[in-house]
Amino acid sequence: MPTRRAVTGRSREPRARFAEELRYLRAQRGESLRQLGERLGWDWSLFGKMESGETLGGPEVVEALDQHYGTPGLLLALWELAINDQTQFRERYRRYMELEAKATSLWHFAVSVLPGLVQTPGYAREVLAAGGLKGLELEQQVQARMSRRSLLEGDDAPPFRTILSEAVLRSPLRDAGEWRAQLEYVGEVLERGNVTVQVVPFRAGIHGLTGVATMLLRLPEGRTVAYTETGYRGELIEETVPVERLQLTYDAVRDLAMSPNESRKFVLRMLEEAPCDPST
The missing domain is CATH 3.30.870.10 (Endonuclease Chain A)
Structure with missing residues (x-):
């Protein structure tokens, strides 16, 4: 298994850490993105997007990468942390709203x-409720969505x-x-x-x-x-x-x-x- 590195301040954000690890492991192998794509059977551009943080990919491709690099379970664990990281999602969405x-x-x-x-209030309420919101949080989100209509x-x-x-x-x-x-x-x-x-x-x-x-x-x-x-x-x-x-x-x-x-x-x-x- 490749030598593990210390987690630096730059790589504590799960999505960034996942992308960083992908870049590091490929560099250690000395492979190009095209070579990686040919060996694993996926379009090489997918790996480029994963390494840049544009996408996280799916569990199947991450498991294949774990096997390819000899890091059983490591990349999948990092992927799960990244996919479930809601803090960064909220920050990005807040910036989007601005x-x-x-x-x-x-x-x-x-x-x-x-x-x-x-959306109307009734439509927003049903859509947001389907996503798991309820009670006061649901009503707050409905009102927030209605305020956006003034744009x-x-x-x-x-x-x-x-x-x-x-x-x-x-x-x-x-x-x-x-x-x-x-x-x-x-x-x-x-x-x-x-x-x-x-x-x-x-x-x-x-x-x-x-x-x-x-x-x-x-x-x-x-x-x-x-x-x-x-x-x-x-x-x-x-x-x-x-x-x-x-x-x-x-x-x-x-x-x-x-x-x-x-x-x-x-x-x-x-x-x-x-x-x-x-x-x-």
């Missing part, structure tokens, strides 16, 4: 739920484009009345001059953002940052190259979407088909 508040334009892609900027209101509101997977509009809330209210609110938002909504139909098939909710923020100084989110974690990306790659992928997905006018008709059709609240 950047979102000052963005000059926003581009969003939704995989399965509507973006927080256009898209007023004469100086930034341009906002959201591309919705068709699945977003075909996944109703359990409460029929709340679901109808949410669709009505989306219809209202559609009428704002600074908001553009497009829908990617099921027939578009698999694409570059399948499974990854994405927000791209254009900042006052001219640079763009991105925030991606899967069902397990969110990631703030500020490095130029991966952000540009995401922007190109986003543009390709936009080409697959219905036009804004067609999308508006689709949303209104969903509203017409939505069941009425039996209590009204």
Whole structure:
């Protein structure tokens, strides 16, 4: 097994430590990323992303790396610490919120739920509750999400484009009345001059953002940052190259979407088909 090193102050953050260990072990072997990919059977770019901290990869690839480097269980243990590190997630999300508040334009892609900027209280409450929140914490998060909606209101509101997977509009809330209210609110938002909504139909098939909710923020100084989110974690990306790659992928997905006018008709059709609240 390779000689173990002391944990320095720089590598105490689990995600950074994991990436550092991957870089160190490969350097000790004298392998290139391409050679590593060929020997383990994964695309070499995945290992590059793992070593840069852009992604953590999955348990299967980490176990394969443990076997390859002769470090049984070490990398998997570091991976588990990184994947479960919520402190760094909260810090990154807090920074994302600061950047979102000052963005000059926003581009969003939704995989399965509507973006927080256009959610109603009822919709936000059900989505957040499904994620495990309850009681006072749930209500605080609902209120915090509602306060974000003001970002898209007023004469100086930034341009906002959201591309919705068709699945977003075909996944109703359990409460029929709340679901109808949410669709009505989306219809209202559609009428704002600074908001553009497009829908990617099921027939578009698999694409570059399948499974990854994405927000791209254009900042006052001219640079763009991105925030991606899967069902397990969110990631703030500020490095130029991966952000540009995401922007190109986003543009390709936009080409697959219905036009804004067609999308508006689709949303209104969903509203017409939505069941009425039996209590009204």
